Amino acid sequence: MTEEKKAKKVIIPNKHPMPAQDAVARAKNFDEVALGYDEETAVAEASRCLQCKKEPCRQGCPVEVYIPDFLKLVAERDFAGAIKKIKEKNALPAVCGRVCPQENQCEKYCTLGKKNEPVAIGRVERFCADWERAQGVQVPEIAAPTGKKVAIIGSGPGGLTCAADLAKLGHKVTIFEALHVAGGVLMYGIPQFRLPKEVVQAEIDNLRKMGVEIETNAVVGKFATVDELMNEEGFDAVYIGTGAGLPYFMNIPGENACGVYSANEFLTRTNLMKGYKFPEYDTPIKVGRKVAVLGGGNVAMDAARTALRLGAEESWIVYRRSKAELPARHEEVEHAEEEGVKFAFLTNPTRIISNEDGWVTGMECLKYELGEPDASGRRKPIPIEGSEFIMDVDTVVVAIGQGPNPLVPKTTEGLETNKRGNIVADPETGATSKPGVFAGGDVVTGAATVILAMGAGRVAAKSMHEYLMNK
Amino acid sequence: MYKILSKVTLAPTLHEYVIEAPRVSKRCQAGQFVILRIDEQGERIPLTIADFDREKGTITCVFQEVGKSTKQLGSLNAGDSLKDFVGPLGEPSHMGNFGTVVCVGGGVGVAPVHPIARALKENGNEVIGIMGARNKDLLFWEDKMKAACTELRVTTDDGSYVRKGFVTDVLSEVIAEKGKENIAMVIAIGPVPMMRAVSNLTKEYGIKTIVSLNSTMVDGTGMCGCCRVTVAGETKFACVDGPEFDAHAVDFDEMIRRSRIYKDEEKKALDKYTSNCSCSCGCGGGK
Numbered sequence: 230m231t232e233e234k235k236a237k238k239v240i241i242p243n244k245h246p247m248p249a250q251d252a253v254a255r256a257k258n259f260d261e262v263a264l265g266y267d268e269e270t271a272v273a274e275a276s277r278c279l280q281c282k283k284e285p286c287r288q289g290c291p292v293e294v295y296i297p298d299f300l301k302l303v304a305e306r307d308f309a310g311a312i313k314k315i316k317e318k319n320a321l322p323a324v325c326g327r328v329c330p331q332e333n334q335c336e337k338y339c340t341l342g343k344k345n346e347p348v349a350i351g352r353v354e355r356f357c358a359d360w361e362r363a364q365g366v367q368v369p370e371i372a373a374p375t376g377k378k379v380a381i382i383g384s385g386p387g388g389l390t391c392a393a394d395l396a397k398l399g400h401k402v403t404i405f406e407a408l409h410v411a412g413g414v415l416m417y418g419i420p421q422f423r424l425p426k427e428v429v430q431a432e433i434d435n436l437r438k439m440g441v442e443i444e445t446n447a448v449v450g451k452f453a454t455v456d457e458l459m460n461e462e463g464f465d466a467v468y469i470g471t472g473a474g475l476p477y478f479m480n481i482p483g484e485n486a487c488g489v490y491s492a493n494e495f496l497t498r499t500n501l502m503k504g505y506k507f508p509e510y511d512t513p514i515k516v517g518r519k520v521a522v523l524g525g526g527n528v529a530m531d532a533a534r535t536a537l538r539l540g541a542e543e544s545w546i547v548y549r550r551s552k553a554e555l556p557a558r559h560e561e562v563e564h565a566e567e568e569g570v571k572f573a574f575l576t577n578p579t580r581i582i583s584n585e586d587g588w589v590t591g592m593e594c595l596k597y598e599l600g601e602p603d604a605s606g607r608r609k610p611i612p613i614e615g616s617e618f619i620m621d622v623d624t625v626v627v628a629i630g631q632g633p634n635p636l637v638p639k640t641t642e643g644l645e646t647n648k649r650g651n652i653v654a655d656p657e658t659g660a661t662s663k664p665g666v667f668a669g670g671d672v673v674t675g676a677a678t679v680i681l682a683m684g685a686g687r688v689a690a691k692s693m694h695e696y697l698m699n700k
Numbered sequence: 701m702y703k704i705l706s707k708v709t710l711a712p713t714l715h716e717y718v719i720e721a722p723r724v725s726k727r728c729q730a731g732q733f734v735i736l737r738i739d740e741q742g743e744r745i746p747l748t749i750a751d752f753d754r755e756k757g758t759i760t761c762v763f764q765e766v767g768k769s770t771k772q773l774g775s776l777n778a779g780d781s782l783k784d785f786v787g788p789l790g791e792p793s794h795m796g797n798f799g800t801v802v803c804v805g806g807g808v809g810v811a812p813v814h815p816i817a818r819a820l821k822e823n824g825n826e827v828i829g830i831m832g833a834r835n836k837d838l839l840f841w842e843d844k845m846k847a848a849c850t851e852l853r854v855t856t857d858d859g860s861y862v863r864k865g866f867v868t869d870v871l872s873e874v875i876a877e878k879g880k881e882n883i884a885m886v887i888a889i890g891p892v893p894m895m896r897a898v899s900n901l902t903k904e905y906g907i908k909t910i911v912s913l914n915s916t917m918v919d920g921t922g923m924c925g926c927c928r929v930t931v932a933g934e935t936k937f938a939c940v941d942g943p944e945f946d947a948h949a950v951d952f953d954e955m956i957r958r959s960r961i962y963k964d965e966e967k968k969a970l971d972k973y974t975s976n977c978s979c980s981c982g983c984g985g986g987k
Contacts, residue, residue, distance in 0.1 A: 409783070445784070452726070476923070487961045497919060498924075511768060634923060635922070
């Protein structure tokens with residue numbers, strides 16, 4: 230680009246707004262909240278990119294999508310070229326375009342964002358993926374068969390990415406999934422209104438077209454161990470991406486009362502089992518008049534917004550720090566607020582009160598104040614003595630995090646884990662203490678984001694390929 | 701898809717299915733369970749493994765029609781297939797040579813007790829089986845239990861077969877005959893009130909007792925925490941820590957309360973199902 234042309238470029242300071250369903254209406258349905266850019270808006274937004282040489286945005290992306298390149302193609306209306314470019318690095322663009330914390334990744338480093346709002350990279354990525362799905366997805370080129378067999382345990386974002394990369398390289402890939410559908414947290418955890426399940430299914434169908442086999446209802450550690458997969462079923466390498474499937478509870482009195490859910494249960498009943506369509510679907514979900522969700526992450530926001538959609542009159546986020554420390558994405562907090570979710574900051578429960586039938590009737594809480602920063606760098610919440618009060622709630626959802634599901638580590642001999650139960654794996658390669666066994670995502674790092682799990686899946690796929698070809 | 705190879709109706713609402721599931725039958729052990737789903741709209745239904753045949757690659761399940769899903773399950777026939785079938789789940793029964801073990805099966809609980817009794821006998825234990833049901837029509841697998849146990853005693857609540865009385869009555873007699881110090885362990889599986897009654901009885905005598913808890917579950921792999929039970933003051937997940945627990949440490953009251961969480965919804969689902977029935981028997985088969 231010449232200096233002359235550069236000077237002519239008119240900078241649009243703000244992102245093009247994302248069309249969304251009306252807040253009042255959407256709080257009562259499970260349809261997708263954000264509606265996506267149309268072609269004109271996507272082109273206009275992509276044209277905001279300065280095409281700077283340094284590409285800082287790419288460094289902020291855990292899978293290093295060729296961001297300026299794909300934006301340029303969108304600006305030129307070459308949508309087919311753009312999605313192809315994205316898919317060179319990202320196997321799940323329709324998912325990432327929706328649920329990645331872009332503001333903390335690619336968009337955080339956008340040059341334009343220094344003085345103005347950054348390019349809405351995620352929204353344009355989503356547009357490209359949706360455009361492709363509407364056209365019919367192209368199956369990427371697959372290398373000649375290598376004759377090597379790989380088992381992937383868990384079909385969440387990390388496992389799917391690892392599978393896609395290895396399949397492209399010509400390996401025979403089988404994914405083992407414990408639930409009856411593939412997708413992991415994308416299916417059971419993230420609500421329909423944020424990530425439609427049809428979108429996930431389309432990405433998974435694409436993987437199947439690439440020759441990846443998916444065996445559902447397959448609980449590794451129970452029907453077969455990792456060693457049996459390798460020694461008896463002939464798998465040359467294994468990737469463990471079983472995620473963070475062990476819910477944490479507060480360990481306060483009354484937590485086993487009727488009406489207290491883990492966020493995992495609450496979201497699984499709703500998303501995976503379609504509890505919101507009961508009795509058309511057989512799995513019930515019960516939500517009372519006033520719901521308290523404990524925690525402040527994305528999962529907590531999802532649960533609080535889901536509660537409203539299930540008919541709760543009031544849905545509260547109860548968080549022991551202040552608004553500034555909420556770990557959830559800004560956009561999710563905003564959406565929750567717009568929909569009417571209420572927030573009790575600097576508050577934490579001490580016990581759950583129930584009636585003689587065992588049902589929740591209230592929650593005793595303490596008020597907190599913020600002290601000095603703690604190990605996490607955030608100001609430490611300190612309870613205020615004598616500040617007890619009773620919150621009038623009849624449903625409680627505990628969304629304070631998850632640990633690694635122990636089924637696979639427990640049944641795999643020679644697999645090193647740390648004191649939290651996470652699998653120890655080299656961040657550079659995904660290699661574990663057991664030869665031929667690799668791991669990544671939440672089961673290694675603890676609960677994190679979809680894109681970080683995908684990055685780990687990609688890293689492992691690369692080193693697994695080397696391992697397999699040298700074997 | 702998981703094919704139902706045979707169906708035996710043991711009593712009007714009690715069925716035995718042999719299901720083709722080679723992956724599950726290859727590894728399963730006494731005490732474990734499976735989760736099945738009938739169709740796309742179906743819920744995940746946990747059922748304890750009642751028998752298995754590793755050579756044929758089959759699992760046998762026995763269930764009683766109670767709510768909508770089990771009624772719908774009961775409307776299937778040999779040749780039909782289940783949408784999903786996952787297992788083996790849960791921890792297997794603790795096995796070994798303990799001496800004399802009393803295996804108590806109440807109602808449909810006879811089915812899950814059966815493979816445990818058989819495995820215990822194979823391990824050299826003297827196995828005294830006690831099986832009971834409300835009436836003669838609801839009793840099943842007497843022959844199989846006879847083969848699985850060293851000695852079998854049968855009772856019916858109403859006296860319509862063998863004798864009148866609860867399984868706890870028979871258990872008291874066994875304890876009196878054998879002497880409490882000569883009974884290494886009691887294993888009791890059946891309706892929760894029955895398991896609690898057995899637990900209360902053996903607690904008096906200080907006889908170690910194991911129960912298998914059929915809590916409400918969703919995923920069955922420790923992911924959702926729906927099945928949590930309080931055992932010795934600690935929260936345990938029945939799906940991965942159990943399903944078997946030390947009966948004397950289980951908070952049965954809490955367990956009963958939690959099992960009723962969805963009773964209104966269950967009734968609603970059942971009413972909707974039976975009212976849509978197109979046949980005249982009220983079985984719900986017309987859906």
